[in-house]
Amino acid sequence: MLGDLKIAFIGGGTMGEMIISRLLSTKTIQQPDLVTVSDPLSTRCFHLEREYGVRTTTSNIEAVQGASIVILAVKPQVLASVMATLKDKISPDALVISIVGGVGIASLCQGLNHPAVVRTMPNIAVQVGHGTTVWSASSSVTEIQRSHTQVILQALGKEFATQNEHYLDMATALSSAGTGFIFLYIEAVIDAGVQMGLTRAQAQELTLHTIAGSVELMFQTDEHPAILRNKVTSPGGVTAAGLYELEKGGMRTVISNAVLTALSRTQQLGNMF
Numbered sequence: 001m002l003g004d005l006k007i008a009f010i011g012g013g014t015m016g017e018m019i020i021s022r023l024l025s026t027k028t029i030q031q032p033d034l035v036t037v038s039d040p041l042s043t044r045c046f047h048l049e050r051e052y053g054v055r056t057t058t059s060n061i062e063a064v065q066g067a068s069i070v071i072l073a074v075k076p077q078v079l080a081s082v083m084a085t086l087k088d089k090i091s092p093d094a095l096v097i098s099i100v101g102g103v104g105i106a107s108l109c110q111g112l113n114h115p116a117v118v119r120t121m122p123n124i125a126v127q128v129g130h131g132t133t134v135w136s137a138s139s140s141v142t143e144i145q146r147s148h149t150q151v152i153l154q155a156l157g158k159e160f161a162t163q164n165e166h167y168l169d170m171a172t173a174l175s176s177a178g179t180g181f182i183f184l185y186i187e188a189v190i191d192a193g194v195q196m197g198l199t200r201a202q203a204q205e206l207t208l209h210t211i212a213g214s215v216e217l218m219f220q221t222d223e224h225p226a227i228l229r230n231k232v233t234s235p236g237g238v239t240a241a242g243l244y245e246l247e248k249g250g251m252r253t254v255i256s257n258a259v260l261t262a263l264s265r266t267q268q269l270g271n272m273f
């Protein structure tokens, strides 16, 4: 557990708030006043204080004072100025955990002049403890700091450590941006249900259970998706007719292009540093 370690969040936006909320609700962080969040918008600070009882500030330097763990949760586009402000301001013993898309460990260590950095790529499902996070640590991260990282990430869902940072970029496209692609698919299926005449609530319930059931079936049987798809597809039947339209519309290529374009964008954001 994290005991009475102080944790600073730089950026209290969508992801910052989800992580704070989950770490507090699971008691991974025992007391909200161990957390200080910095965010430029004072209205955002008031919201986080009121909702979670955490400390807030509009000063990044103030946030990291006395912190043993500093979580960077800002957009890559503002990271350069954030790192310039925080350079040499973080305690040398502290661990920095970044969730910033695309930005590599070497750039983070150099920008902050700080050796102990963990780069992570979580996804939005951290909010409900079903996140998927891939992470990689710089060589200066100690065993204790690695175990603190695991405690934090396990409270958010599944965590996968890797020494190959390329996986972080791939995870950004596949398992992080990928949630957005899945939500688009879900939205489209619900809309099709409404078009057929189901209520939106009925369409949503059927769609979510269908997806959850399909995922569970794959987890439990460990069968290739093509095998399961073939089992659904009765000769001359309904599934075959629908699958023909998906293939004609280029579904595989569209999905593949989306993931590969997301990977390029991740690399492009990282190349700013």
Ligand SMILES: NC(=O)C1=CN([C@@H]2O[C@H](COP(=O)(O)OP(=O)(O)OC[C@H]3O[C@@H](n4cnc5c(N)ncnc54)[C@H](OP(=O)(O)O)[C@@H]3O)[C@@H](O)[C@H]2O)C=CC1
Residues within 6 Å of the ligand: 010, 011, 012, 013, 014, 015, 016, 038, 039, 040, 041, 044, 060, 073, 074, 075, 076, 078, 081, 082, 099, 100, 101, 102, 121, 122, 123, 124, 176
């Ligand atoms: N959203 C997602 O699903 C995921 C996002 N990420 C990564 O997480 C990071 C944050 O993303 P997300 O939460 O979606 O973005 P948000 O814009 O919601 O959050 C970023 C927060 O940082 C604040 N901020 C801006 N400038 C500064 C500054 N100089 N100092 C401190 N805080 C600042 C923003 O304030 P303001 O709005 O006023 O600018 C905002 O509240 C990104 O790097 C992204 O790549 C990683 C995995 C998943």
Ligand SMILES: O=C(O)[C@@H]1CCC=N1
Residues within 6 Å of the ligand: 101, 172, 176, 177
């Ligand atoms: O869209 C983004 O840039 C961030 C990183 C991955 C998911 N959301």
